[in-house]
Amino acid sequence: MAYEVRGVVARGKGLPVSVETIVVPDPGPGEAVVDVQACGVCHTDLHYREGGINDEFPFLLGHEAAGVVSAVGEGVTNVAVGDYVVLNWRAVCGECRACRKGQLQYCFNTHNAAQKMTLTDGTELSPALGIGAFAEKTLVHSGQCTKVDPAAPPTAAGLLGCGVMAGVGAAINTGGVQRGETVAVFGCGGVGDAAVAGAKLAGATTIIAVDIDDRKLEWAEQFGATHTVNSRETDPVEAIKALTGGFGVDVAIDAVGHPKVFEQAFYARDLAGRVVMVGVPTPGMEITLPAIEVFGRGGAVKSSWYGDCLPSRDFPMLVDLYLQGRFDLDAFVSETIGLDDVEQAFEKMHHGEVLRSVVVFDR
Numbered sequence: 105m106a107y108e109v110r111g112v113v114a115r116g117k118g119l120p121v122s123v124e125t126i127v128v129p130d131p132g133p134g135e136a137v138v139d140v141q142a143c144g145v146c147h148t149d150l151h152y153r154e155g156g157i158n159d160e161f162p163f164l165l166g167h168e169a170a171g172v173v174s175a176v177g178e179g180v181t182n183v184a185v186g187d188y189v190v191l192n193w194r195a196v197c198g199e200c201r202a203c204r205k206g207q208l209q210y211c212f213n214t215h216n217a218a219q220k221m222t223l224t225d226g227t228e229l230s231p232a233l234g235i236g237a238f239a240e241k242t243l244v245h246s247g248q249c250t251k252v253d254p255a256a257p258p259t260a261a262g263l264l265g266c267g268v269m270a271g272v273g274a275a276i277n278t279g280g281v282q283r284g285e286t287v288a289v290f291g292c293g294g295v296g297d298a299a300v301a302g303a304k305l306a307g308a309t310t311i312i313a314v315d316i317d318d319r320k321l322e323w324a325e326q327f328g329a330t331h332t333v334n335s336r337e338t339d340p341v342e343a344i345k346a347l348t349g350g351f352g353v354d355v356a357i358d359a360v361g362h363p364k365v366f367e368q369a370f371y372a373r374d375l376a377g378r379v380v381m382v383g384v385p386t387p388g389m390e391i392t393l394p395a396i397e398v399f400g401r402g403g404a405v406k407s408s409w410y411g412d413c414l415p416s417r418d419f420p421m422l423v424d425l426y427l428q429g430r431f432d433l434d435a436f437v438s439e440t441i442g443l444d445d446v447e448q449a450f451e452k453m454h455h456g457e458v459l460r461s462v463v464v465f466d467r
């Protein structure tokens with residue numbers, strides 16, 4: 105039996121999203137249907153709507169979610185009906201050349217549901233990041249379900265499904281921030297503030313937040329930024345050097361995904377430092393750097409897919425830290441909204457009014 109539920113669909117490039125009836129099939133082998141309880145609005149949803157990811161419209165948006173498993177297909181053993189889960193968009197295969205080397209965080213063949221969700225006329229939907237959770241129910245691969253402690257409310261836990269995990273992981277996993285290091289985070293939205301919080305968790309002693317919006321900088325301080333720089337008014341590279349004895353930071357994180365910002369991050373780090381790109385550039389953006397600078401500065405230039413996380417390791421760990429009061433997930437939630445309010449939430453995100461709007465489902 106297929107289910108008919110409401111979901112947020114982007115029908116074409118730049119068009120406002122609409123709430124439509126979608127058809128969610130019964131789970132097939134290896135699949136699960138999840139009753140979504142909460143789903144955050146991530147900038148990547150807006151990238152999809154803008155055609156910045158690919159042209160496979162219509163998209164079923166939403167991918168930062170927590171919920172309860174309501175049906176499982178044949179052969180599913182990692183979750184059962186009734187389990188409280190955070191959805192992840194990198195369900196590792198265990199068999200590809202990355203997985204075989206033990207680098208599961210890079211898995212090149214991550215799993216998604218094999219069946220398609222559709223509109224009522226049969227049009228196939230492309231679920232954002234293989235999830236599509238601005239919907240009362242969604243179909244995923246069972247490996248995309250990560251069980252966590254149900255004591256954490258879905259508005260908080262769901263954030264681990266994308267932006268917060270990406271930011272924390274960019275600092276801790278990709279950047280490898282160590283106790284006593286200096287860190288700069290460019291772009292203080294949900295992802296950037298999570299990188300600030302991750303750097304704090306890892307024991308960084310200087311954490312410099314950079315944004316073009318003073319309101320965002322104030323919020324970044326609440327997550328642990330020790331210094332802030334408004335890069336609309338001040339040259340961030342000079343400011344960061346001035347705050348680090350003239351040297352630059354050990355780890356510079358671009359949480360915007362823009363060539364200009366990447367270049368600032370590149371030049372704001374100390375010799376042998378690490379640059380991490382976690383913001384997602386749009387196709388067509390290009391970076392030009394003097395090759396001698398790439399060589400001469402040493403260190404590493406890395407991108408961070410999903411914070412190089414392992415959902416099975418990192419989601420329960422961050423939920424535990426949250427429940428112990430050591431990692432404030434609630435502080436990311438600017439507002440809770442209904443399914444009909446996603447378009448408005450994009451507007452608010454665009455104008456810098458929110459860190460995260462989170463869709464909650466009444467049941």
Ligand SMILES: NC(=O)c1ccc[n+]([C@@H]2O[C@H](COP(=O)([O-])OP(=O)(O)OC[C@H]3O[C@@H](n4cnc5c(N)ncnc54)[C@H](O)[C@@H]3O)[C@@H](O)[C@H]2O)c1
Pocket residue numbers: 146147148151266267270290291292293294295296314315316317320335359360361362365381382383384385408409410411453456458459
């Ligand atoms: N790598 C991943 O796995 C991953 C996961 C989730 C999101 N992302 C990406 O991370 C980026 C940030 O996402 P978000 O949800 O935090 O977005 P957001 O819109 O909430 O935040 C972006 C922030 O960047 C600031 N900003 C914009 N231009 C800037 C500039 N020139 N200099 C400094 N700051 C600037 C904005 O004021 C805002 O505070 C997006 O590109 C998103 O697609 C990547």
Ligand SMILES: [Zn+2]
Pocket residue numbers: 196197198199200201202203204210211212213214
């Ligand atoms: Zn793999």
Ligand SMILES: [Zn+2]
Pocket residue numbers: 146147148149167168266267
């Ligand atoms: Zn996201």
